[in-house]
Amino acid sequence: MALDVGGTEIKAALLGAGAEVLAGERVPTRRGAHGTATGDSVADQVVELVRRLRAAADGAEVVAVGVVVPGIVDDVAGIARYSANLGWRDVPFGRLLGERIDLPVAFGHDVSASGIAEWRLGAARGFRDVAMVPVGTGIAAALLLDGRPYRAGGLAGELGHVDIGHGLPCACGASGCLEVTASASGVARRYAERTGIAVPGAAEVVRAARQGDEDAAAVLGDAVDGLGRGLRILTTLLAPEVIVLGGGLFGAREFILDPLRSWLAGRLTFQRLPELRVAELGAEAGCLGAGLLAWDAT
Amino acid sequence: MALDVGGTEIKAALLGAGAEVLAGERVPTRRGAHGTATGDSVADQVVELVRRLRAAADGAEVVAVGVVVPGIVDDVAGIARYSANLGWRDVPFGRLLGERIDLPVAFGHDVSASGIAEWRLGAARGFRDVAMVPVGTGIAAALLLDGRPYRAGGLAGELGHVDIGHGLPCACGASGCLEVTASASGVARRYAERTGIAVPGAAEVVRAARQGDEDAAAVLGDAVDGLGRGLRILTTLLAPEVIVLGGGLFGAREFILDPLRSWLAGRLTFQRLPELRVAELGAEAGCLGAGLLAWDAT
Numbered sequence: 001m002a003l004d005v006g007g008t009e010i011k012a013a014l015l016g017a018g019a020e021v022l023a024g025e026r027v028p029t030r031r032g033a034h035g036t037a038t039g040d041s042v043a044d045q046v047v048e049l050v051r052r053l054r055a056a057a058d059g060a061e062v063v064a065v066g067v068v069v070p071g072i073v074d075d076v077a078g079i080a081r082y083s084a085n086l087g088w089r090d091v092p093f094g095r096l097l098g099e100r101i102d103l104p105v106a107f108g109h110d111v112s113a114s115g116i117a118e119w120r121l122g123a124a125r126g127f128r129d130v131a132m133v134p135v136g137t138g139i140a141a142a143l144l145l146d147g148r149p150y151r152a153g154g155l156a157g158e159l160g161h162v163d164i165g166h167g168l169p170c171a172c173g174a175s176g177c178l179e180v181t182a183s184a185s186g187v188a189r190r191y192a193e194r195t196g197i198a199v200p201g202a203a204e205v206v207r208a209a210r211q212g213d214e215d216a217a218a219v220l221g222d223a224v225d226g227l228g229r230g231l232r233i234l235t236t237l238l239a240p241e242v243i244v245l246g247g248g249l250f251g252a253r254e255f256i257l258d259p260l261r262s263w264l265a266g267r268l269t270f271q272r273l274p275e276l277r278v279a280e281l282g283a284e285a286g287c288l289g290a291g292l293l294a295w296d297a298t
Numbered sequence: 299m300a301l302d303v304g305g306t307e308i309k310a311a312l313l314g315a316g317a318e319v320l321a322g323e324r325v326p327t328r329r330g331a332h333g334t335a336t337g338d339s340v341a342d343q344v345v346e347l348v349r350r351l352r353a354a355a356d357g358a359e360v361v362a363v364g365v366v367v368p369g370i371v372d373d374v375a376g377i378a379r380y381s382a383n384l385g386w387r388d389v390p391f392g393r394l395l396g397e398r399i400d401l402p403v404a405f406g407h408d409v410s411a412s413g414i415a416e417w418r419l420g421a422a423r424g425f426r427d428v429a430m431v432p433v434g435t436g437i438a439a440a441l442l443l444d445g446r447p448y449r450a451g452g453l454a455g456e457l458g459h460v461d462i463g464h465g466l467p468c469a470c471g472a473s474g475c476l477e478v479t480a481s482a483s484g485v486a487r488r489y490a491e492r493t494g495i496a497v498p499g500a501a502e503v504v505r506a507a508r509q510g511d512e513d514a515a516a517v518l519g520d521a522v523d524g525l526g527r528g529l530r531i532l533t534t535l536l537a538p539e540v541i542v543l544g545g546g547l548f549g550a551r552e553f554i555l556d557p558l559r560s561w562l563a564g565r566l567t568f569q570r571l572p573e574l575r576v577a578e579l580g581a582e583a584g585c586l587g588a589g590l591l592a593w594d595a596t
Contacts, residue, residue: 082568129450141535145450150443152427155537155570162531165463173567233460233531237439239453269471270380272453 001053002291003046003067004110005029007037007085011284012049014056015291019121021284023056025049029086039080039091047100064104066113066294067097068286072154073109081154106293111157112149113289114246114281115142120292122280123244131234132279133159134246135227139179141234164229166222182226184249191219206252220255227256228263235264235271246279299351300589301344301365302408303327305335305383309582310347312354313589317419321354322585323347327384337378337389345398362402364411364592365395366584370452371407379452404591409455410447411587412544412579413440418590420578421542429532430577431457432544433525437477439532462527464520480524482547489517504550518553525554526561533562533569544577 004011006029013024030045031037046067054062071083078094080086094107115124115132124130130144139160143150150156160179161172170177180186184202191205192198195215199205208216231243250257261276281288302309304327311322328343329335344365352360369381376392378384392405413422413430422428428442437458441448448454458477459470468475478484482500489503490496493513497503506514529541548555559574579586 143535145443145448146446148444150448150536152443152537156535158534158537158569161534161567161569163463163527165461174565229461234535236456236459237441237454237532237535238448239450239456267472269459271456271459 001050001062001065002287002289002294003049003065004113004286004290005042005046005067005069005086006110007070007083010042010045010049011287012053013287013291014053014062015288015294019117019288019291023053024287025052036087039088039093039096042086043093043096043100046097050101050103062103064106064294064298065097065101066106066108066290066292066297067093068108068110068113068290068293069093070110073107073112074154075108075112075151076153078107104294104297106290106297108290108293109151109154110286110289111140112142112151113293114279114285115144115244115289116149116292117281117285117289118244118246118279119144121288122285123277124242127241129238129240130242130244131157131159131238131240131274132244132246133231133234134279135183135249136247137183137185139183139230143238145238159230159234162230162233164226164233166226178226178230182223182230184247187219187223187249190222191216194219202249206249206255209252209255217255220252221259223249224256224259224263227260228267231260231264231274231276232267232271235268235274239272240274241272242275242277244277244279246282246285250278299348299360299363300585300587300592301347301363302411302584302588303340303344303365303367303384304408305368305381308340308343308347309585310351311585311589312351312360313586313592317415317586317589319582321351323350334385337386337391337394340384341391341394341398344395348399348401360401362404362592362596363395363399364404364406364588364590364595365391366406366408366411366588366591367391368408371405371410372451373406373410373449374451376405402592402595404588404595406588406591407449407452408584408587409438410440410449411591412577412583413442413542413587414447414590415579415583415587416542416544416577417442419586420583421575422540425539427536427538428540428542429455429457429536429538429572430542430544431529431532432577433481433547434545435481435483437481437528441536443536457528457532460528460531462524462531464524476524476528480521480528482545485517485521485547488520489514492517500547504547504553507550507553515553518550519557521547522554522557522561525558526565529558529562529572529574530565530569533566533572537570538572539570540573540575542575542577544580544583548576 141157141159163176439457461474
């Protein structure tokens with residue numbers, strides 16, 4: 001059983017031995033009086049979902065549960081150190097789950113689990129040194145180095161906060177952070193700042209660029225430049241064989257993916273050019289990764 | 299037996315079980331007609347040194363040989379991919395040694411071996427996530443992640459070539475590379491460019507700064523700013539618990555080490571502040587690391 005807990009919804013799935021989805025559901029993350037989802041309330045909700053998935057298993061043996069959450073997660077200690085989406089700080093979620101569930105429970109990090117899923121089941125199959133880079137509200141990197149996830153207690157892979165030199169302030173308190181200009185949210189916000197036209201997301205900016213909107217093209221060009229600089233740093237330090245890019249932005253081949261490939265090919269000197277691949281598992285990667293963590297816990 | 303092969307000299311040592319130096323010598327790296335040290339000529343020289351060290355062992359059992367070289371070294375494949383100092387490209391040095399020596403031979407990379415030595419015997423003892431950053435002619439990083447060296451076929455850890463935004467050209471063909479302003483060679487060169495006074499190395503720039511030379515202080519200030527930016531990137535991506543700094547520059551506490559500590563403490567936001575320590579093993583680290591590789595090969 002695999003559960004991907006987010007700030008707004010929980011994705012739950014019953015997976016077979018080959019990670020095939022046998023049953024699944026999505027429910028809103030339950031929030032309490034003050035709009036916060038406490039560790040206990042979410043753990044209780046997980047227990048209910050586990051009960052329903054078990055019923056859906058229809059007598060087949062269920063062997064373990066994997067649960068992933070966003071933020072800074074110390075999976076070794078079983079503690080969600082910080083999660084802005086859930087409003088958590090130092091929640092011992094691994095223990096809260098273990099106390100409630102009579103099966104082996106694996107607790108992990110959503111982005112890291114997505115990286116494991118892309119590595120074992122998706123775009124990075126067969127490689128040993130991999131970075132999986134989801135670009136959405138922010139930008140992160142799940143690192144798989146020498147065939148193992150590298151976590152550093154949940155602190156590793158904060159690619160969105162490397163300084164790429166644009167000098168603009170970031171919500172983290174620093175300036176120059178990659179995700180300010182190159183995240184999907186950043187693209188939408190910068191287009192709105194530049195044109196005065198509010199847009200719900202980066203997809204609208206891509207659409208505008210396709211219709212010849214020069215402001216949209218300029219904002220996307222800045223995102224490409226930023227992503228190029230970020231991936232160049234990643235490549236110089238870690239030399240991944242493949243970088244898996246996740247998020248809707250990379251559907252914009254002509255404005256994002258192709259120029260990004262050219263940027264990197266033209267700006268690396270002695271470094272090995274990593275293969276750039278688009279993620280294959282989409283929004284299900286976190287849940288599938290939770291399932292893989294569960295298998296590993298058996 | 300441990301040998302650290304450099305472009306100008308080879309350090310050779312007989313080490314005891316506790317990595318204590320029982321005997322040692324330094325000889326110039328032998329060069330052929332065109333000034334190049336071929337793989338075969340260096341392998342032959344290693345064999346001679348091994349014979350002498352064996353004699354020095356005075357009947358005690360010698361169990362293995364470790365040899366490290368500079369450059370880009372694929373230790374898994376046993377190939378020195380590229381070494382500017384030795385003039386090598388794709389030299390199968392592991393095989394050349396194995397053909398000549400009737401003991402287990404470990405072949406590795408000098409900086410990586412130094413990192414292993416500082417981790418097991420020196421400043422990074424007891425940590426799991428470590429970066430060892432030697433600052434000399436260039437700047438590199440030996441990465442020890444989750445208790446294992448991370449190598450990526452010898453391509454990982456090129457910290458000296460992350461773009462920190464100064465825009466100055468680097469010998470690698472890119473611009474903005476950290477080592478242009480922050481390596482010991484870079485400090486000496488930039489002082490000479492700024493003042494017209496040629497200096498043999500960074501030590502003279504430190505000496506001048508101590509005597510109130512404002513140009514020297516400015517050049518060292520740029521180096522601190524560069525090192526701060528480089529270590530901030532390293533910390534954001536890899537979150538090492540400790541960064542071990544190697545090279546004579548860090549003896550300049552008041553101009554380099556103390557300001558660097560302040561820079562990092564003031565510019566990290568959510569990241570964990572890594573401990574900054576000065577390397578303990580000095581120029582012997584590579585040779586000691588070669589010895590540790592040899593022990594591991596038995």
